[in-house]
Amino acid sequence: MKTSLLLLLLALATLTGARAEDEPEPTDPMPRYLLQGPNGRVVTTADFPGRYQLITFGYTGCPDICPTTLATMAQVMAQLGEEEAKRVQPIFISVDPERDTVPVVREYTRYFDARIIGLTGPAHLVKAAADRFRVRYEKYLAPGAAPDRYSVDHTAGMYLLGPDTGYITRYAYALTAAEIATRLKVVLAAE
Secondary structure, three states: OHHHHHHHHHHHHHOOOEOOOOOOOOOOOOOOOEEEOOOOOEEEHHHOOOOEEEEEEEOOOOOOHHHHHHHHHHHHHHHHOHHHHOOEEEEEEEOOOOOOOHHHHHHHHHHHOOOOEEEEOOHHHHHHHHHHOOOOEEEEOOOOOOOOOOEEEEOOOEEEEOOOOOEEEEEOOOOOHHHHHHHHHHHHHHO
8 A cells, every 4th residue: 555655656746747856056157048038039048137037947738836836936026026026037938849839938927927928939949948057858748648748847946047147046946935035135135
């Protein structure tokens, strides 16, 4: 019975769509991305001069981790207050470019908070961005499932870039919005 329960828990953990919190942090002091923004235009790390970037990776079909992360991100922005929030650009980068088109990602992020911008792009550019942030992702197709019914296993959490686009820190998925907002306020106050 214990073995069956353990196997069930392991199987469920695998299907959550996110990886463990012990993921390595980016080694590039200035991780970069070159993707498409909400209007279909090119967006890069350099498009937010003087602002911090709070970035998460995921996909719109994610059943639990991504919606929770984006809800947390929206709560963080609300807890920062109007003036501090103006200094932070929240960003969602899709790791499912096959299904997550520009309009799909735009509508998805707007549901959580209009300030969150969604980025997507060709698979090779999404991979390049994920690699620079050391985000891992992989399609998972359950046995017998239709080819378009896959999920994407991916690293969870949020990354903070500074106004110079340099990497500052990673906020683990397990942190609450209040914890992230408190830590982010310390960073903002130090500048």
